[in-house]
Amino acid sequence: MEDQRSQAEQSRIAAYWRENWRLIIILLAIWFVVSYLHPPFAKALNNIHILTGFPLGYWLSSQGAITVYVILIFIYALRMNRVIDKKYGFDEEE
Amino acid sequence: MAQEGSYVRVTRKEISVFQSRLARYYGAFLVGLILFTLFTMLLELYAGLPNRVIGWLFILLTLGIYAFIGILNFTRRLDEYYVAGRRVPAVFNGMATGADWMSAASFISMAGTLWLLGYDGLAYIMGWTGGYVLLALLFAPYIRKFGQFTIPDFVAARFGEREKLARLVAAICAIIVSFTYVTAQVTGVGIIMSRFFGLDYRVGVFVGLAGVLLCSFLGGMKSITWTQVAQYIILIVAYLIPVTVLSARLTGIPFPQLMYGEALNQIVQIERQLNLSSYVEPFKTALSNASAVRSLSEIGLPAPEPMVNRDWVGTPWEFLALTFCLMAGTAGLPHILIRYYTVPSPKDARLSVGWSLFFIYLLYFTAPAYAAFSRWEVLRSVVGQQIATLPAWVNNWVQTGLLTINDANGDGILQFSELQIVGDIVVLATPEIAGLPFTIAALVAAGGLAAALSTADGLLLVISTALSHDIYAKIINPNASYGRRFLMSRVMILIAAVLAGLAAIPRLALIVQMVAWAFSLAASTFFPVLLLGIFWKRANANGAIAGMIGGLLTCIAYMAANYVNPNITILGLSHLSAGIFGMAVNFALQVIVSLATAPSPKHIQDMVEQLRIPVGELKVAPQPGAVAGGED
Numbered sequence: 001m002e003d004q005r006s007q008a009e010q011s012r013i014a015a016y017w018r019e020n021w022r023l024i025i026i027l028l029a030i031w032f033v034v035s036y037l038h039p040p041f042a043k044a045l046n047n048i049h050i051l052t053g054f055p056l057g058y059w060l061s062s063q064g065a066i067t068v069y070v071i072l073i074f075i076y077a078l079r080m081n082r083v084i085d086k087k088y089g090f091d092e093e094e
Numbered sequence: 095m096a097q098e099g100s101y102v103r104v105t106r107k108e109i110s111v112f113q114s115r116l117a118r119y120y121g122a123f124l125v126g127l128i129l130f131t132l133f134t135m136l137l138e139l140y141a142g143l144p145n146r147v148i149g150w151l152f153i154l155l156t157l158g159i160y161a162f163i164g165i166l167n168f169t170r171r172l173d174e175y176y177v178a179g180r181r182v183p184a185v186f187n188g189m190a191t192g193a194d195w196m197s198a199a200s201f202i203s204m205a206g207t208l209w210l211l212g213y214d215g216l217a218y219i220m221g222w223t224g225g226y227v228l229l230a231l232l233f234a235p236y237i238r239k240f241g242q243f244t245i246p247d248f249v250a251a252r253f254g255e256r257e258k259l260a261r262l263v264a265a266i267c268a269i270i271v272s273f274t275y276v277t278a279q280v281t282g283v284g285i286i287m288s289r290f291f292g293l294d295y296r297v298g299v300f301v302g303l304a305g306v307l308l309c310s311f312l313g314g315m316k317s318i319t320w321t322q323v324a325q326y327i328i329l330i331v332a333y334l335i336p337v338t339v340l341s342a343r344l345t346g347i348p349f350p351q352l353m354y355g356e357a358l359n360q361i362v363q364i365e366r367q368l369n370l371s372s373y374v375e376p377f378k379t380a381l382s383n384a385s386a387v388r389s390l391s392e393i394g395l396p397a398p399e400p401m402v403n404r405d406w407v408g409t410p411w412e413f414l415a416l417t418f419c420l421m422a423g424t425a426g427l428p429h430i431l432i433r434y435y436t437v438p439s440p441k442d443a444r445l446s447v448g449w450s451l452f453f454i455y456l457l458y459f460t461a462p463a464y465a466a467f468s469r470w471e472v473l474r475s476v477v478g479q480q481i482a483t484l485p486a487w488v489n490n491w492v493q494t495g496l497l498t499i500n501d502a503n504g505d506g507i508l509q510f511s512e513l514q515i516v517g518d519i520v521v522l523a524t525p526e527i528a529g530l531p532f533t534i535a536a537l538v539a540a541g542g543l544a545a546a547l548s549t550a551d552g553l554l555l556v557i558s559t560a561l562s563h564d565i566y567a568k569i570i571n572p573n574a575s576y577g578r579r580f581l582m583s584r585v586m587i588l589i590a591a592v593l594a595g596l597a598a599i600p601r602l603a604l605i606v607q608m609v610a611w612a613f614s615l616a617a618s619t620f621f622p623v624l625l626l627g628i629f630w631k632r633a634n635a636n637g638a639i640a641g642m643i644g645g646l647l648t649c650i651a652y653m654a655a656n657y658v659n660p661n662i663t664i665l666g667l668s669h670l671s672a673g674i675f676g677m678a679v680n681f682a683l684q685v686i687v688s689l690a691t692a693p694s695p696k697h698i699q700d701m702v703e704q705l706r707i708p709v710g711e712l713k714v715a716p717q718p719g720a721v722a723g724g725e726d
Contacts, residue, residue: 013703013706013707016706017706020706024231024232027227027231028227028231031224031227031228035220035224035417035421036414036417036418039376039410039413039414039417040410040414042213042376042377042410043375043376043377046374046375046376049355049359050355051352051355052352052353052354052355052356052359053355053356053358053359054354054355054358055358055362055374057213057374057376058213058216058358058374059355061213061216061217061219061220062216062219062462063351063459063462065220065223065224066219066220066223066224066455066458066459067455067459069223069224069226069227069451069455070223070448070451070452070455072227072230073226073227073230073231073444073447073448073451074445074448076230076231076444076448077230077441077444077445077447077448078445080235080441080444080708081441081444081445085441085708085709090707090708090709091709
């Protein structure tokens with residue numbers, strides 16, 4: 001009995017951990033793309049102008065990437081706190 | 095008396111009551127700050143209040159508020175002293191982290207760095223914000239779940255087979271990283287004090303340190319937290335006002351973050367007419383050892399030949415490497431990590447990182463606007479003008495030495511190459527460029543002071559806890575009484591503050607470099623150890639200790655070599671991104687040494703398992719007799 005319960009508990013934690021990892025990997029992939037893929041092409045991207053006249057390469061590094069960072073963290077926090085934790089019964093105990 | 099680890103657990107309801115009370119207090123504080131500024135401005139404009147008095151009003155009022163909050167939060171409880179009682183709501187911890195994080199470098203020097211480096215300076219913008227993504231996804235919730243006091247606490251528990259050695263190495267790393275960084279803050283305090291309040295630089299340093307001690311001495315983390323929230327409010331208001339007015343003046347729309355696109359466009363056009371290299375063009379910063387030459391000769395050591403590495407000329411690879419070093423360093427800085435011990439739960443920790451970055455974002459999103467508008471203004475109404483009829487603000491700043499005009503060809507007209515600026519001027523002179531009264535300039539100085547002091551607070555606490563809690567109470571004298579530990583920690587804050595002051599007095603050119611170095615050092619030591627410690631159960635004490643020592647030494651060696659002689663490079667990287675090598679060595683040593691030696695005992699592996707569960711408190715069961723190498 002004890003063993004079965006603890007085995008169920010173990011697999012619940014393992015499934016939770018896998019789902020956490022999946023979310024982390026997806027968000028880190030986006031983080032990687034917005035941080036590291038555009039700077040090598042900044043010179044070419046600067047020929048495109050957006051909004052009030054920003055050269056695109058400059059804009060991506062100065063505003064684009066950092067805006068995405070803020071959004072990524074809130075997506076992680078809200079999805080973990082409100083969806084994934086609940087799904088696996090790791091709610092607030094109070 | 096409250097013992098370590100045991101504390102009153104607060105309920106959700108209590109937190110939300112607490113939070114609304116805090117919102118009322120700080121809301122009132124914000125309104126008060128704005129009213130006070132307006133009132134002083136009226137006095138200045140209509141009653142002729144002298145600048146000196148205005149400067150002193152701002153400095154005394156803000157230091158008075160910090161001292162008041164510090165005294166109000168006097169505490170005799172260890173959990174309050176070290177982790178603010180773990181009841182700081184996520185949003186407020188976000189603001190406190192924002193102030194803790196944004197230093198004199200962010201507030202004063204960031205916009206100037208962008209002015210001077212153009213696109214290449216954006217590595218700092220991305221690096222110093224992108225690190226928070228790593229912090230939120232990989233560290234913060236687990237650090238909070240672990241729930242002790244310091245980062246060496248975590249390292250010691252996770253690598254418990256060699257608890258004392260792991261703790262000692264981690265504590266020394268924390269001290270090295272924090273001390274390089276705190277010296278720069280203290281220098282910033284001295285500069286602001288001397289420039290705006292007419293104090294001697296050295297006196298300024300110690301008046302500023304007295305301000306730091308007032309808040310951290312009595313209430314530790316608890317006072318620091320609530321002071322930092324007030325400091326955040328002051329610094330963000332002070333940062334946003336001048337550039338917003340400047341944007342309205344130059345473009346007609348008071349939204350600098352959006353409107354500086356127009357400024358960039360104008361800059362590019364003017365630069366093309368004048369045949370200058372383009373501000374927005376990437377990768378053109380050359381690497382020289384000028385700073386090393388100056389620093390070494392300042393301390394009287396034989397200085398190397400001045401050299402410039404022209405092959406280097408900022409490659410995309412260096413830009414990416416520097417960005418990554420700054421990110422990993424951000425996630426590994428002990429004074430930021432411990433802020434996530436102070437929230438009520440791992441769930442709050444996740445959210446709190448989001449709020450932290452949001453509050454930091456408000457400033458970082460604006461910094462490039464400062465740089466662009468002032469560059470535009472300089473290109474438009476300073477460069478190409480008669481030197482005799484330059485705008486008034488130019489002459490004011492020439493007197494401070496931050497701006498140098500040298501009519502090399504003697505034609506009476508100022509060419510771009512005849513103008514030299516020190517980066518700090520960009521933020522400091524903007525109120526004047528925008529035609530604002532001195533009151534706003536004093537507010538900016540108070541903001542810069544808030545930024546430097548709040549960061550110094552957090553760093554000094556890390557240094558003092560590493561010495562008093564980790565080295566003294568946990569290693570040297572585990573039976574130290576509770577009162578004695580308190581006494582030690584206060585004595586250590588005092589000693590660390592005095593040492594930081596003394597290190598800042600000679601004003602070495604080295605100091606500016608040290609901020610960037612702190613990130614490479616943190617990236618070479620804590621980042622890999624925390625990452626593998628949390629996510630890889632097989633990592634063991636031998637690996638972690640070897641990794642930290644190897645990473646630290648590699649990083650320092652590469653920095654020193656390339657700093658002195660810029661022609662020594664590996665893969666074309668500069669000393670600023672030495673962390674790449676430190677990190678690589680640290681990860682490699684950790685993996686190899688861990689796999690070559692026995693795994694951590696079972697109770698430690700169980701602890702790693704427990705860290706994954708985002709509710710409840712961690713049950714650490716120290717088992718002194720446990721056999722190493724327990725398998726599941």
